[in-house]
Amino acid sequence: MKTLKGVIAGGLLTLFSAQASAIMTTPSTSASDLVNTLLGTGITISGTPTLTSGSTSAGTFTGGLSSGIGIDSGIVLTSGDVGLIDNTNNSDSATGNFGGAGDSDLDGLIPGYNTYDATILEFAFTSTSGDLFFNYVFGSEEYNEYVNSSFNDVFGFFLDGVNIAIAPDGNPVSINNVNCGNPYSGSGPNCEYYNNNDLTDGGPFYNFEYDGFTDVFTASATGLGAGTHTIKLAIADAGDSILDSGVFLEAGSFQDEPSNGGTVPEPGTIVLLGAGLLGMGAAARRRRHQ
DSSP: OOOHHHHHHHHHHHHHHHHHHSOEEEEOOOHHHHHHHHBOTTEEEEEEEEEEOOTTSEEEEEOHHHHTSSOOSEEEEESSOGGGSSSOOOOSSOOOOOOOOOOHHHHHHSTTOOEEEEEEEEEEEEESSSOEEEEEEEEESSTTTTTTSSOOOEEEEEETTEEOOBOTTSSBOBTTTSOSTTTTOSOSTTGGGEEEOOGGGTOOOSSSSOSEEEOEEEEEEESOOSSOEEEEEEEEEESSSOSOEEEEEETTOBBSSOOTTSOOOOGGGOOOOBTTBOEEEEEEEOOOOO
């Protein structure tokens, strides 16, 4: 028979173990450090990367698998404060507003909305094979209560000016394009790729702050032309400058062949774009949903 003392000791051990294995973030304002964390095989960086951000809106993370996001470590770009992501979901409105400007390329993905507090990592690169793949997850405090509202936080991965952060239905990944309804109903655009973590809709189910997040998507582009290409990784608030959103990018997955962390885009998702960018696609590795 268990004694009360034993139960308490066991519970404390479980709590401490969970805290020790939870997602942890470290702010960074070094574009080079972020790019080096993201970089995999077959890709060579050209020139000096640049970062436009708040003092704590970008950084690195570890412990993502134990927290349930599907990526164990990498970099995270947010529209607020990476420090709010750590450990558990204890707020329905975590905000790290840093008073930053928006981004015109992101505005273009969601016509009719203005963006704020943009965090942008940009660099040039060459690809040995002519292909590019990397894995990511998008999460936000805007879920689920601001789904289908004007607060449609968005991000983009602009490869040679073309966004390759695309949901399986061909639309950009954003609050209004990947969700399961408001309130959570299990039905919505790309709902099968969405994970509910909202305190007002039964959560939290996962051990980190954001109220909802996508499965692991793989951004890809095949048949890149020879020479140097540019990538702009950007995220911002939309409609107002409060309630954080973030995009997690897997360490070492920015490479010229698919990594084990994501699913290769299906041939049917590849479309001709011209201007040296011959193909792009996005796919998802499904996880069990709450």
